[in-house]
Amino acid sequence: MxxxxxxxxxxxxxxxxxxxxxxxxxxxxxxxxxxxxxxxxxxxxxxxxxxxxxxxxxxxxxxxxxxxxxxxxxxxxxxxxxxxxxxxxxxxxxxxxxxxxxxxxxxxxxxxxxxxxxxxxxxxxLGLIPVISRAAEMIKAKRIGDIQSIKVSLRSNWGPEPNQDTNVINRLSLWYVHIINILLDASPKRVLLLDGYGVIGRRQNQSSCIFDYDGIWGELKININSVDKLVINIEAIGSEGEILIDILTGELKVRLMNEEMINFFPAKQPYADWPGMRExxxxxxxxxxxxxxxxxxSDLVAKLQTIGLATEASKDTGNWIKLQEY
Missing domain, CATH: 3.40.50.720 (NAD(P)-binding Rossmann-like Domain)
Known part of the structure; x- marks a missing residue:
């Protein structure tokens, strides 16, 4: 039934x-x-x-x-x-x-x-798309050496959102910090919001946030007032190379000192308008x-939302905020 x-x-x-x-x-x-x-x-x-x-x-x-x-x-x-x-x-x-x-x-x-x-x-x-799980496996296996940093960059023309009570990093962090957590198989210990530019209220058009994973750096960089319609890229830097991911196409590029490989691990095709929705x-x-x-x-959401709320505290103080268990 x-x-x-x-x-x-x-x-x-x-x-x-x-x-x-x-x-x-x-x-x-x-x-x-x-x-x-x-x-x-x-x-x-x-x-x-x-x-x-x-x-x-x-x-x-x-x-x-x-x-x-x-x-x-x-x-x-x-x-x-x-x-x-x-x-x-x-x-x-x-x-x-x-x-x-x-x-x-x-x-x-x-x-x-x-x-x-x-x-x-x-x-x-986005936490269910194959390119993320494949990249996580490669990072764990030290395919690019010791991981040093992961940056998620989102550019879109979604446009300004004035008079909002939450910042743009908090608004999108559940999806994109979740991706960084999967790739590193860890959660950040503290966060630092670099604030940014925007409109009336707390919602920036452009903002960046740094996440400290015990000395491995995560970064989420957002621009919702871009000339690009939509671009979502991930860059994982290791001691021996890098992994580049295109979220929307599932492209995974591995670049080592003497080697470069490109593969595709897209979400289920055809997309239901957005990668990972079918999954x-x-x-x-x-x-x-x-x-x-x-x-x-709810446990996962609580952990991710606690990170998002910490970015609000960082916005207010201009300082690093240590994360507490929810």
Missing amino acids: KTKLGIIGYGNWVKDSYIPAIKYDGRAKIVAISAKSDDTIATIKKEYGCSVTVYSNYNDLLYSDNVDAVMIAVPDAMHGEIIMEAIQSGKPLFYEPPIGHTRSLIAEVLKKLHSAPQITHANLE SITHFLDAIENFIPSFFN
Whole structure:
């Protein structure tokens, strides 16, 4: 029997990513969708007819007896409220970071997630793409010698986000610090935000953050107001060479003193709009079927979000911030 999914939100991310990934997997069916606007509700009814129940109030979807599991894809400012309501429903939950749009709300949602009895799965899809696991294996095997630093660079034309309560590194750290952690098989001990440039509020257009992994340096460099549409690259520097990764294509380039190799380890093809989305939804459904915790559970999210909040403290003080266990 297929898992019956209810989806809260019906924007482009749902239509271009969730729905194709669910269809590719084949083990679940969408039985309910919640949307706010009359136009969106009319569109859903036109596209799905009687096969999907449409709700204007997401609480009605959460507590529907016909829904086995819930997926949330709404604007950032609605994440925290709906995640906490979904936890109350007790149903397996797939949700998008960030878990809150303010620093105080992040802390509140973390407490709810930590005590949640059900499967919770944060959509940290980039942690599942093959090029990352392959690069981690090579670093562990010292293919480029002793690792010295890893830099993740993201450039996009997503544009300024004024009047925000969190900085841009915190906003994106769950995905990209997670990648550095996987590559180094470690968590940072302290962080230093180099701040940057932006608009009114805490959200910079450009910013960098340094992460200290006991003398191995991680760096996350973000520019959301770039001339580039989207570029996400990783550079791992070792004592004997370097590894260069293109997240979007899965290209992995190894450069040694007398040798250069290029291979491709892309996410499942065709992409459901974004690399790793098919893998992420498959992992969520695996957890439901096998009654096991998701890899992207609340413990992992708490560790990553603690790092993100430390960047806020570093922004305020201009100093290194030591990380505490959540």
